[in-house]
Amino acid sequence: MDRQAFDLELKFSGDAASGTVEGYGSVYNVLDRGGDIVMPGAFKASIADWKRRKAMPPMLWQHYSSEPIGVWTDMAEDEKGLKVVGQLVLEVPLAAAARALMAAGAIKGLSIGYETVDYEIDRKTGIRRIKKADLWEISPVTFPMNSDAQITGVKGGFDPRELERSLRSDLNLSGAQAVKAVAIVKQHLRDGGDKPEHEPRDGEKAMLMSLRAAAEKLRA
Secondary structure (H helix, E strand, O other): OEEEEEEOOOEEOOOHHHOEEEEEEEEOOOEOOOOEEEOOOOOHHHHHHHHHOOOOOEEEEOOEEEEEEEEEEEEEEOOOEEEEEEEEOOOOHHHHHHHHHHHHOOOOEEEEEEEEEEEEEOOOOOOEEEEEEEEEEEEEEOOOHHHOOOOOOHHHHOOHHHHHHHHHHHOOOOHHHHHHHHHHHHHHHHOOOOOOOOOOOOHHHHHHHHHHHHHHHHHO
8 A cells, every 4th residue: 555645734624623624635746755646536436435435544643553543534636636625533532632633733644544546657767656546545644745855865874785686685676687677776866856956855765766766767
């Protein structure tokens, strides 16, 4: 299951004591830390399917399936993204704690769990554009992906030999393919990847996008 998280406009509707919350589970056309961009309309079919079943994705705490804290009562796509409204079940101690943390501003993010159905990868950058996804759950989270831009970049810890071994053992690439893939990754990182050299880079995202770009070029 994939995940995507954003620092969103998570807020209380009306009286905070009621536990009603709203926000955006996904924002369109924004590059997240996983190197993904969700395209407008990506959840249209999934929303229709949930409504057909007269059900909603679970509201979990920090993606833990064993810790539901409420119910989502409405979700719809608008020009910004996937807008959701939900109700915390305050009789559950964890939900009451979550409400207090949200009211204090300690919890500001929402994150979606989903399965990617249709996508395309930019061969130059490795960015994946998600065109269709099935929603599994929506969670309030502590650390939204999109606000974590100050993580040290991948350049300092990049080990070509270790990556080559991993490509051969984990992806069953031949020696020549692994060497070529590593060369593409190195060139992509030298070229600056998806960001200018002077900007802070997220190592996890940069590596993932570089590997995607390498894989796409190997298929050419």
